[in-house]
Amino acid sequence: MSEKENKKGAQILEDKTGAEHIIEIKDLCKSFDGLQVLKNITFYIRNNEFITLLGPSGCGKSTTLRIIAGFETADSGIVNFEGADLQTVPAHKRHINTVFQRYALFPHLNVFDNVAFGLHIKKVPKDEVKERVTKALKTVGLEGYDKRYIDQLSGGQMQRVAIARAIINRPRVLLLDEPLGALDLKMRKEMQIELKQMQRELGITFVYVTHDQEEALTMSDTIIVMKDGIIQQIGTPIDIYNEPKNAYVADFIGESNIIPGKMRKDLEVTFAGKTFECVDPLFPEFKKGEDNDVDVVVRPEDIYVKTEDKDRINGTVESIVFKGVHYEIMVKSDNGIDWMIHDVDPVTVGQRVGLTFDPDDIHIMRRSQFSPDLDSFGVKGSDKEENEDE
Numbered sequence: 001m002s003e004k005e006n007k008k009g010a011q012i013l014e015d016k017t018g019a020e021h022i023i024e025i026k027d028l029c030k031s032f033d034g035l036q037v038l039k040n041i042t043f044y045i046r047n048n049e050f051i052t053l054l055g056p057s058g059c060g061k062s063t064t065l066r067i068i069a070g071f072e073t074a075d076s077g078i079v080n081f082e083g084a085d086l087q088t089v090p091a092h093k094r095h096i097n098t099v100f101q102r103y104a105l106f107p108h109l110n111v112f113d114n115v116a117f118g119l120h121i122k123k124v125p126k127d128e129v130k131e132r133v134t135k136a137l138k139t140v141g142l143e144g145y146d147k148r149y150i151d152q153l154s155g156g157q158m159q160r161v162a163i164a165r166a167i168i169n170r171p172r173v174l175l176l177d178e179p180l181g182a183l184d185l186k187m188r189k190e191m192q193i194e195l196k197q198m199q200r201e202l203g204i205t206f207v208y209v210t211h212d213q214e215e216a217l218t219m220s221d222t223i224i225v226m227k228d229g230i231i232q233q234i235g236t237p238i239d240i241y242n243e244p245k246n247a248y249v250a251d252f253i254g255e256s257n258i259i260p261g262k263m264r265k266d267l268e269v270t271f272a273g274k275t276f277e278c279v280d281p282l283f284p285e286f287k288k289g290e291d292n293d294v295d296v297v298v299r300p301e302d303i304y305v306k307t308e309d310k311d312r313i314n315g316t317v318e319s320i321v322f323k324g325v326h327y328e329i330m331v332k333s334d335n336g337i338d339w340m341i342h343d344v345d346p347v348t349v350g351q352r353v354g355l356t357f358d359p360d361d362i363h364i365m366r367r368s369q370f371s372p373d374l375d376s377f378g379v380k381g382s383d384k385e386e387n388e389d390e
């Protein structure tokens with residue numbers, strides 16, 4: 001690419017959709033006190049998308065966000081905003097604003113003045129301030145609350161004020177760091193839906209941080225799963241849920257049964273001592289006709305509890321707990337594997353059952369450092385090919 005193109009904002013990261021990237025981050029590294037907390041982080045953010053950094057506490061989500069905001073400097077790596085280097089732009093000149101979990105509102109000011117604060121500093125004319133604050137309060141569902149003081153508001157309302165204040169300057173990108181973390185479950189669920197609606201209406205790119213997988217699945221266009229400063233997977237919520245790249249992602253995103261297995265040919269996998277039809281071909285590096293080690297994921301809601309049968313995984317019901325929508329059933333199969341099943345029909349503890357699933361509910365992954373420990377599965381059972389007859 002020519003220098004001129006680069007200045008105009010040529011993209012440096014490949015994206016098959018051809019979408020416009022508002023932010024691109026490449027090989028971002030950051031250490032604190034000799035401890036590396038971001039390890040070559042690379043991803044792009046499409047214009048107007050709702051993207052979520054998801055991972056357990058301490059994995060580097062906030063640090064990534066703070067580098068984008070300009071509150072923290074990276075040790076190395078590229079951060080581009082519309083193709084131009086962002087790291088040389090001071091925080092207050094970036095078209096980016098942040099909403100934190102702690103709202104940082106001014107208790108001595110009313111709602112109107114809290115939201116108007118940034119505009120007052122910028123000496124925006126009074127009429128315009130009034131118009132913009134009114135519009136922002138309407139966007140966050142706080143019409144008519146302008147005269148209220150902060151201590152007269154609920155947690156959810158305070159968070160709305162914080163969001164109104166963050167969008168008043170019409171940022172191109174809004175960074176949200178666990179903004180719903182302080183709310184109770186019911187309010188959090190309501191706000192998740194509303195935030196997603198706000199994002200669509202405003203046409204602002206949202207970069208959201210959470211450790212809550214359900215929250216990420218509910219709101220995001222794109223999810224980035226992080227662990228220990230490394231990106232494990234980037235994809236849509238459906239991709240991440242249905243096609244997890246490794247055992248870590250499968251386990252972090254929802255509940256799953258992860259079992260070691262072997263593939264000798266396309267569309268067939270052996271695990272738990274039986275061979276099943278599946279929808280995945282061998283990975284390109286796999287050798288046909290040899291035992292290629294894989295991890296197999298079957299989600300609890302995809303397993304059917306039926307009667308014992310030679311083609312099924314047979315076992316004994318160990319426990320059953322009513323969870324509201326479904327029962328959570330634990331079955332120990334005869335080869336010693338524990339299976340979690342979600343089913344609407346109850347069974348009884350001690351009952352003999354046979355487990356089945358559809359070929360497209362078997363998901364195959366490469367083995368990784370996060371794979372289940374083979375010994376704990378008594379894998380001798382699954383090594384012993386029962387269906388050697390072809």
Ligand code: ADP
Nearest residue numbers: 032033037055056057058059060061062063064
């Ligand atoms: P997350 O937001 O995913 O919980 P953070 O990005 O806040 O994680 O932190 C990642 C790691 O960096 C943690 O181990 C944290 O203790 C450390 N860390 C973050 N900020 C600082 C800092 N200013 N000084 C020292 N260590 C820090």
Ligand code: MG
Nearest residue numbers: 061062063177
């Ligand atoms: Mg954090």
